[in-house]
Amino acid sequence: MVSIELKNITKSFNNNKVIDNISFSVEKGEMVSILGPSGCGKTTTLKIIAGLVKPDSGEIFFNGGSVLHTPVEKRGGVLVFQDFLLFPHLNVEENIGFGLKMAGVKKNERKKVVAEMLKLVQLEGYEEKYPRELSGGQKQRVAFARALAVKPKVLLLDEPFSNLDTRLRETMREFTCEIQRKLGITTILVTHDKEEALMSSDRIIVLLDGKIKQSGTPTEVYFKPACLRVAKFFGHKNFIEGIVRNGVLSTAMGNYPIQGIENGDYQIMIRHEEIKLKKGTENSAGIVERSWFAGERTYYIVKVKDFSLHCIEKQNKIFAEGEKVDVVIDFNEGVFFKKENYCR
Amino acid sequence: MKVLQKNTIYLNIIIYSVIILLIFPLAVMFMWSFARSWPWPYLLPQDFGLRGWKYFFNPTSKALFTLFLSVLLSLIVTIVTLVLSIPAAKSLAFYNFRGKAFFEIFILAPLIVPPIAVAMGIHVQFIKLGLADSFLGVVLVHLIPSLPYGIRILTNVFQAIGEKIELQARVLGANWWQAFIFVTLPLIAPGLVSVGSLIFIISFSQYFLTFLIGGGQVVTFPMLLLPYIQSGDRMMAGVFSSVFVLTALLFFIIVEKTIKSHYSSREYFYF
Structure with missing residues (x-):
């Protein structure tokens, strides 16, 4: 668990400023949503925190130490993509144990953690199943379990519920929030769904055109929007x-x-x-x-x-x-x- | 229900006719390899003999050795092509760089420009470099018709699996080679099998390029086969052609079996 701070991060693709000088911080164990319409730069922000994209300028701190030059695999920010991206050639057990295997954890040890994770996401007995045999919600749970298994410093969720149908989305949202609270893991959620952001986060950062327009608790941003566009x-x-x-x-x-x-x-x-x-x-x-x-x-x-x-x-x-x-x-x-x- | 049955009957008729059409020439070829005399207008050979096969298996003919050398050459070409194609295809599929569009066309150039035109120029250079008339030279020249297919097809394979799955592995703590070995490689394996088989066949059936660069010093199987076809010795042509087809077939089966058995319980599709 770490606190995260971004300072003056800027990123352009082909002379197009996707992220324009943004700074924000996330406390230890906090759940923060980055809310904005598609194309506002929120996924890029997540990728920058995870280390998949290098910012043009700015600094990133985990617990006060700069991680700008720490490679992806050592940074410890685990990203859960929108489309889950389970490894299709590995079964559930191997999927969840993947990160541990990469870290050189012994097989018995891995098995123990995998069992623990499956219990956490309520999928006991699914070890031998392959991703193609799972439903959308189950895939999502496996993706979470796989991310949580490596004990990430920060969990980065990229529109994790938008591929699910409405009813499942609600269940999974509650489920995720519950796990997040139970484990007290620092989490950043990216979404374009205002209701999702309002219901699941401690704090909301509103991102429009690559700039932070407002940051505050759900009630603050809802009742006191900082500007007309946030209100709209x-x-x-x-x-x-x-x-x-x-x-x-x-x-x-x-x-x-x-x-x-x-x-x-x-x-x-x-x-x-x-x-x-x-x-x-x-x-x-x-x-x-x-x-x-x-x-x-x-x-x-x-x-x-x-x-x-x-x-x-x-x-x-x-x-x-x-x-x-x-x-x-x-x-x-x-x-x-x-x-x-x-x-x- | 009746209609359905009728449809399957028609379908079966079509399928079997196609299969027969494809197998028939091979059967004729196989029969020729045993036919001492097969004059017109008889439907079947009138006299059988083993001259062709005896010659083929006779050590003095060096046919088996040539076959071995040819398979070895094609295997090396296949492996080199795959090793070169994987990184090239990956960068073409995922990354943007200066002159990408140019490279995409440039890579296909050997398919557009006649290989003779290219090989003539290369021959001169190879003579200067001392690569002409050598095994290494032949391997290198076989890469010319192979690489376009390797890179082009693998680019599509990489595009099909997408870049994100490897990023997901990286995020979970895999360094770049772990991500490649444990995630990318298994996912592109079916693609590698098809590309590898294709490259093997391209290299194995290469006549002109081998002849030009090998200069008669490097003798491959097609170079034994062709004179018999030209001179009209149909029995020998039948023998060598049958071996040619069987070798390629055997290669396909072995590769498919080894890769498939590894993934037999793990059948999946590009998604």
């Missing part, structure tokens, strides 16, 4: 332009009292669960444009003047499309972005 990436859809003058917010929807915000022009983000709908009268400003019933909740798009607001309501409030509704927005709950925080 987390699926926030309601953005309203407004001007604040002496405690009054003026928007195209009307004027609202506001506290603790200095004067200026803003884009205000309202989370869809923050907008409350009430049964309206003839004079109500809102009209339900679309609605999607999703069981425990219903999604609405409500038109207020020129704005289309996305809202979520619990199941006890059901409005028909075309119905007039009163829209209650508490702008004090909104996130105010100044122009310089749009980060386009």
Whole structure:
């Protein structure tokens, strides 16, 4: 188990900056997600930490010591790829024992560790099976067991769940988090799935266009996105332009009292669960444009003047499309972005 | 169900006709090796004899020794080709470097340019270097038609298995040669078998290049075979051709068996 620090890492491929001067650190035993859309440089970051890709500039520290010139096989960062990459010519036992065999561990010793690992991932009795005989979830477990068997300093997971179907993905996510917590192993998870990042990590690093836009706990990045693009990436859809003058917010929807915000022009983000709908009268400003019933909740798009607001309501409030509704927005709950925080 | 049966009957007819078509010439050739006289219009030889086979196994004819030498030569060519092709194919498959597109075409050049044109120039150089008329010279010149196939096919094999599986081995603590021996080599083994068989046949049946560079000093099996075909001694041609075919076949079977038995319980496909 180690702490990891990246300092001013930059990497270009064919004059195309994939990673632009990023720095972050991961504590001992912490589970950190690197979240970003595909092509934002997150897999490259993992490969740099593992030692498969050499950065153009910058430093990497494990427990404070530089590992920049340590070769892959000695660095101890084990990468689990998206497509598991089990060795097709080896059976489960040989796959899990592979790293130990390379390290020169004796056969009896290997057998013991393999048995231990199989127990950990609940696949006892699968020693003789070949990868082609395993289901997706089982392959994933073997891949984990194989990575864990070498007692890695840091576990690097590259979109480990995206090849699994939805239900299996949830099970495997819980399973992985549980093992990670049990072993207290430093883990970096790379994903483009915001829910996966929110649910499984202690901290989230949001990476856009090779730059770190925000880093914080799941609640921080969800409730207080640092800029407009991070907010949009987390699926926030309601953005309203407004001007604040002496405690009054003026928007195209009307004027609202506001506290603790200095004067200026803003884009205000309202989370869809923050907008409350009430049964309206003839004079109500809102009209339900679309609605999607999703069981425990219903999604609405409500038109207020020129704005289309996305809202979520619990199941006890059901409005028909075309119905007039009163829209209650508490702008004090909104996130105010100044122009310089749009980060386009 | 009926339709299915009917289809399998048609399918069987096609399969067996193809097999017969392929085997028939070989059968005729084999019969010729025993035929003392086989005049037109008879369907089968009229008189049988063992002159051809007796001559073949007679030590003074040196036919067996030549066969041994030929197999040895082709084996060396095959191994050298594979050893050179593996790193070349790997770099063409996985890495980007300056002039890669040029190299890709350049490697195929021996297949496009007639070998005679190349060999003429090489012959002059080999004479200067003292490589003409030598076993080593013949091995080297056999690499010309072999390497394009070796590199081209192995490039595709490497592309099929992908680069990541070796990276996975590296990440798990294997250094580069461990990753190669324990992961890459077993995965490309089926590819090596097919390429190796092909190279062996290319080298084994090479007549012109051996003749030119070997200068009559290095005598291979096709060089014994050809004069009999040219002079119309069909019995001898039958004997030597049969041995030629059987040698190649035997080589295939041995290679397939040794590699396959090693992986028989571990059947897998490129993925």
